[in-house]
Amino acid sequence: MAEHVLVAPDKFKGSLTAAQVAARVAAGLGVPAVELPVADGGDGTVDAAEACGFERVELEVTGPTGAPVTAAYAWRAATPEGDRPTAVVELAEAAGLRRLPGGPEPLTATSHGVGELIADAVRRGAGRVVLGLGGSACTDGGAGMVQALGARLLDESGAELERGGAALRKLARIDLSGFADLRGIEFVVASDVDNPLLGPHGAAAVYGPQKGATPGDVTLLDAALGRLAAVATQTHGLLGAVEHDGTPRPMGVAGAPGAGAAGGVGFAALAFLHADIRPGIDYLLDLLGFDERVKGARLVVTGEGSLDEQSLRGKAPVGVAQAAARAGVPVVAVCGRRTLSDEQLAEAGIEAAYALTDLEPDLGRCMAEAGPLLERLAAVIAAERRLT
Structure with a gap:
């Protein structure tokens, strides 16, 4: 039986490191979570x-x-x-x-x-x-x-x-x-x-x-x-x-x-x-042990600061979604803002995306208060996905 949520985000550039994003999401979910901060070879x-x-x-x-x-x-x-x-x-x-x-x-x-x-x-x-x-x-x-x-x-x-x-x-x-x-x-x-x-x-x-x-x-x-x-x-x-x-x-x-x-x-x-x-x-997920951590997961939460067209060109969230799909685990994403449609997300293997701007439309406040807002988003995910 699936028992944990795997939290595998990239950084929110200018706000939080990947490790900080993972910690905030895990705290907000309120269920057993495994934190696996990821990166695609760039900053972080x-x-x-x-x-x-x-x-x-x-x-x-x-x-x-x-x-x-x-x-x-x-x-x-x-x-x-x-x-x-x-x-x-x-x-x-x-x-x-x-x-x-x-x-x-x-x-x-x-x-x-x-x-x-x-x-x-x-x-x-x-x-x-x-x-x-x-x-x-x-x-x-x-x-x-x-x-x-x-x-x-x-x-x-x-x-x-x-x-x-x-x-x-x-x-x-x-x-x-x-x-x-x-x-x-x-x-x-x-x-x-x-x-x-x-x-x-x-x-x-x-x-x-x-x-x-x-x-x-x-x-x-x-x-x-x-x-x-x-x-x-x-x-x-x-x-x-x-x-x-x-x-x-x-x-x-x-x-x-x-x-x-x-x-x-x-x-x-x-x-x-x-x-x-x-x-x-793909290489870094292998190096960081993603396949082992995703075993037994009932959900993967990934994300990055901006889910946009660039995300579709080999960025971390899409790579995580593809790796999770191979393990048969559903994926949702958190982000600061999103410009991708539901159809584009679905094609990338992401079932839903939750943006900080859904809670706080002011971008300046989103960046300044990214941590608390992420915890609130994670609570929304837990409720909608009936994790608790």
């Missing part, structure tokens, strides 16, 4: 992993502007079942838009701190590194990340390039003689972005404007990323890369789906870390 991924039993590791790294920031990754030691030591590295912790002290720096922001987090995890003995991509402030093709791991990106005179994507237009050579020894380490990119590195659907064109890039900046950055891809292909044979089923990748790594994620960090992860790119929410 480390917090979600920590809430599920991972250890939080903090260190000072290089932020997107070059100034130091304190960032964290999540760590889980080897398990008795034989799972290897695992680090969950969230790009936004070191190189996210939220790490910018002032305005955006589209031409010079760096992913260097991400590489420093990876290097620390490798020193700890990681056998697997999960890299969550989202909320990036940089469009540097992952150049900073690989520099932090020991690569040297050199111009015609042999001088090291300065930080940022724009500098890549001067790239002449990549020296990997001092690159970290990553043999035997599994790298997984958790991301639902399928953009290539270059062109009208690439990292600069699609995401550059969100990071402050002007049309002229976009043109410059796309050319600079093209230079990175060309030099890497020429010097390291990346054009001959193959898919995991052994078929050739005719456009090389730069044309691979996901290479444009996080300003091109996806490209560097593929090219230099030999990473697999997995659907963000």
Whole structure:
């Protein structure tokens, strides 16, 4: 007999972390509940992993502007079942838009701190590194990340390039003689972005404007990323890369789906870390133990701050709903606001959605009072679903 409710929400951005959302919903339901905060690889991924039993590791790294920031990754030691030591590295912790002290720096922001987090995890003995991509402030093709791991990106005179994507237009050579020894380490990119590195659907064109890039900046950055891809292909044979089923990748790594994620960090992860790119929410649900927690549940409550068209493109609530459907458990969602119709929700596997704006139409008050309002929503769910 089903006994508990599984509460598996993402964060309410600007209001509550995923763990805080889960706690408030569980409190309001008034019935036995299992809390499983989730994330899709973007902001809040480390917090979600920590809430599920991972250890939080903090260190000072290089932020997107070059100034130091304190960032964290999540760590889980080897398990008795034989799972290897695992680090969950969230790009936004070191190189996210939220790490910018002032305005955006589209031409010079760096992913260097991400590489420093990876290097620390490798020193700890990681056998697997999960890299969550989202909320990036940089469009540097992952150049900073690989520099932090020991690569040297050199111009015609042999001088090291300065930080940022724009500098890549001067790239002449990549020296990997001092690159970290990553043999035997599994790298997984958790991301639902399928953009290539270059062109009208690439990292600069699609995401550059969100990071402050002007049309002229976009043109410059796309050319600079093209230079990175060309030099890497020429010097390291990346054009001959193959898919995991052994078929050739005719456009090389730069044309691979996901290479444009996080300003091109996806490209560097593929090219230099030999990473697999997995659907963000699906992979993280597996890592966080969703299938085990959903056993015996009579309902799953998921959610995020805004249930809208973007939610349908691989965001956490839809991923949770799909995973719950495989277990035969119904799903409802909580959110700050919703723009999806009942039909769209049903197609996504969500039976009903409960928004804070249903209780409080003022958006400012919804954000300021999200916790108490969530408890009230949860009580409504419990009553309508006859949980008590």
